[in-house]
Amino acid sequence: MTTKAIRFHSNTLSAVLHKPDHQQQPSPAIIFVHGFIGSKVGEHRMFVKAANYFSNKGFVCFRFDFSGCGESEGDYKDVTVSKQIEELKSAIHYVSQMIEVDPNNIIIIGHSLGGALTALTAYQFPLIKDIILWSPVANPYTDITSITGKEAEHTAQIQGYSDYKGFLLSKSFFNDLKNHHPLKTIQSFPGSVFVVHGTNDEDIPCEHAESYIQALSETEHQKFGYSFINEADHTFSNTKWEHELFNKSFDWLQTVVKRTPS
Numbered sequence: 001m002t003t004k005a006i007r008f009h010s011n012t013l014s015a016v017l018h019k020p021d022h023q024q025q026p027s028p029a030i031i032f033v034h035g036f037i038g039s040k041v042g043e044h045r046m047f048v049k050a051a052n053y054f055s056n057k058g059f060v061c062f063r064f065d066f067s068g069c070g071e072s073e074g075d076y077k078d079v080t081v082s083k084q085i086e087e088l089k090s091a092i093h094y095v096s097q098m099i100e101v102d103p104n105n106i107i108i109i110g111h112s113l114g115g116a117l118t119a120l121t122a123y124q125f126p127l128i129k130d131i132i133l134w135s136p137v138a139n140p141y142t143d144i145t146s147i148t149g150k151e152a153e154h155t156a157q158i159q160g161y162s163d164y165k166g167f168l169l170s171k172s173f174f175n176d177l178k179n180h181h182p183l184k185t186i187q188s189f190p191g192s193v194f195v196v197h198g199t200n201d202e203d204i205p206c207e208h209a210e211s212y213i214q215a216l217s218e219t220e221h222q223k224f225g226y227s228f229i230n231e232a233d234h235t236f237s238n239t240k241w242e243h244e245l246f247n248k249s250f251d252w253l254q255t256v257v258k259r260t261p262s
Contacts, residue, residue: 198232
């Protein structure tokens with residue numbers, strides 16, 4: 001496996017590409033999407049370890065920072081979900097044009113708010129056939145304000161911004177959350193969907209996995225499923241949970257992705 005630092009989206013966003021060893025032809029690719037005030041590294045380096053895991057399985061992996069996060073340019077006070085959707089679209093376009101990537105085999109894996117962003121974006125790209133949602137936000141406004149507390153939104157509405165763990169959240173950020181409904185938009189995604197959630201998720205209710213499956217069951221989707229990891233928290237912060245998360249996700253991809261590496 002080799003890694004390469006990348007700048008894209010007019011050179012403003014930071015990413016890292018993980019390539020399998022001895023790659024001789026275009027390979028399936030995975031784009032990892034981090035969540036609220038997160039980064040491409042992830043809690044306990046989850047995205048780094050996930051990209052290493054899947055790269056060793058033969059996937060090209062691409063993890064990136066949204067603006068105002070990690071090593072990307074910008075400030076979180078300018079972040080909205082609508083803006084992040086546009087940045088995720090840019091990541092998809094960038095990855096689809098890589099010579100190392102099979103453009104008909106691109107998967108998105110989103111965690112937490114990144115799961116919601118994945119659901120809000122993937123249906124707009126016919127080249128995206130499969131998505132995996134880890135501990136996904138299902139109701140952006142309700143879920144995020146339950147994390148920040150309603151007082152944070154109230155402060156932002158009055159003063160323009162509120163501070164949450166050193167990140168400035170704008171009035172526009174909170175207002176924009178109300179405009180996005182991933183449980184509805186995912187019904188327009190025709191590909192396969194797999195949801196993994198920890199039973200002890202302290203931030204996002206594990207019932208959200210079932211909410212996504214219920215939404216998908218009301219459509220004519222090709223294939224979807226979900227799995228719980230017993231006792232796991234929101235970020236799967238135990239090596240046992242982490243390995244189970246990666247293994248379950250890979251097992252799912254083996255059943256749905258054309259020419260999946262092994």
